[in-house]
Amino acid sequence: MLILTYIDFNSFIIFVFFVLLILASFLINNEGKISKSYICPKCGKKYKHQPSLCNHRRYECGVLPQFRCRMCNRLFSRSHRLRTHIMISHNKTYHHTSN
Structure with missing residues (x-):
């Protein structure tokens, strides 16, 4: 019979929590339901990658x-x-x- 001590049980719960957190993060990011976006402060246009926002601000937003x-x-x-x-x-x- 397996007997878990109080410390082992808490360590196990913390481990499971972090595994679930990492798994949830992976699923959310890969399905695209929630993704980090970079938003232009001038016009509100959204970009998935920061360099795209930088190029937008440098060459397009408010520039002739x-x-x-x-x-x-x-x-x-x-x-x-x-x-x-x-x-x-x-x-x-x-x-x-x-x-």
Whole structure:
């Protein structure tokens, strides 16, 4: 017959609690029901990763677009969006030249 002392029983309860806590944390994070998000303080836009929020704040939020299409004068906040626009809308390749 197994007899647990008071200390062993408390240690066991603490161990079970931490195992359940870690398991619950793992399940919540991997199912995406509750996830950490980074929110822009200016516009409230949410991002899953902090570098994405940093890029948003640096290039998009409250910043005028600085990349202009020379064919249709449309403005873009990021150079890769301009390149994609030129390839899709104008069926050409993008060649960067300084202004």
